[in-house]
Amino acid sequence: MKANSLLCALLFTGSLAGLPVVAHAAESTQESIKAPDTHNRELEVGDKAPDQYKRKEEAVQDWKAKGLPEPEKESQWVKMGGRYVLVQVTNGVVLAIHSGK
Known part of the structure; x- marks a missing residue:
């Protein structure tokens, strides 16, 4: 039973590690869309x-x-x-x- 709990905890922790990368990728797409408008600011x-x-x-x-x-x-x-x-x-x-x- 302890092995199952440990495995679930490791899988959950591993899945959270990928979240900041996904969020960062979304931010950079937004920034590149704004780039052509910078000369109007x-x-x-x-x-x-x-x-x-x-x-x-x-x-x-x-x-x-x-x-x-x-x-x-x-x-x-x-x-x-x-x-x-x-x-x-x-x-x-x-x-x-x-x-x-």
Whole structure:
């Protein structure tokens, strides 16, 4: 009888060990669905901008004409949602947000 109880306990414990893996898999599927919408969220100084804004071709070249201060070293101004955002090109962190001209 003790062997039966031990076997049942082991089987029950073993079946519980797989639950966190299943729950984690469900979470990662949800996160991947949200990924395309990240460029529509509100960004604040200190947030990480989407990677596309770190590209050189996204940089605003005429930042002076737009009334923007000179970009810091390894950063660039990009236009995002009608506003100008200073993005660190090395890590994508938002350094400043201006409305510009």
